[in-house]
Amino acid sequence: DTEVTQTPKHLVMGMTNKKSLKCEQHMGHRAMYWYKQKAKKPPELMFVYSYEKLSINESVPSRFSPECPNSSLLNLHLHALQPEDSALYLCASSQYGRALYNEQFFGPGTRLTVL
């Protein structure tokens, strides 16, 4: 299985809602990533988990809260988001935590709209 899955595909939420994005991989990868991507822009790194520990937080606002329950799962909890947070949220995984050595496998993304 060489796939990263993400749910839901689409999410519409109000600014007071709490929701979660989910990501799963069964490739035995030890690093997992959350990216945010706006139209016509490259992916923007948010968080990196390496061996289930948070290794990079790119100064992301606290209304985004990542969680890595186990080596195959990655969640992104959302609370009190702003309309400017609307974007495509991508999950990725790689064999190891050092981007130098390995490719990243991306999921299809969750299209998030904040009203």
Add this chain to the structure above:
Amino acid sequence: SQKIEQNSEALNIQEGKTATLTCNYTNYSPAYLQWYRQDPGRGPVFLLLIRENEKEKRKERLKVTFDTTLKQSLFHITASQPADSATYLCALGDNAGNNRKLIWGLGTSLAVNP
């Protein structure tokens, strides 16, 4: 500061021709470079990785070159097909970040016309 630039304009070519995309970088000494393809509304898909000590790498109709003197990578698609139409992103390892993350270019939109 570190900077990556890709073809600023979208690239339109005729089916069967070779598409050449460029990735230039400054203030940077990456040990490797990666190329990804991204279709609208989808996640990027890894294509090729080339290391600083490799001049060229090939995979089927794809070829990547890496010139550390010119600080440039070229990405070629030979015998292009309409299905190759997509955005192509180059990404380099962030040495300052201990190579734990990628720095991404803005991407080049390629359209292959039948």
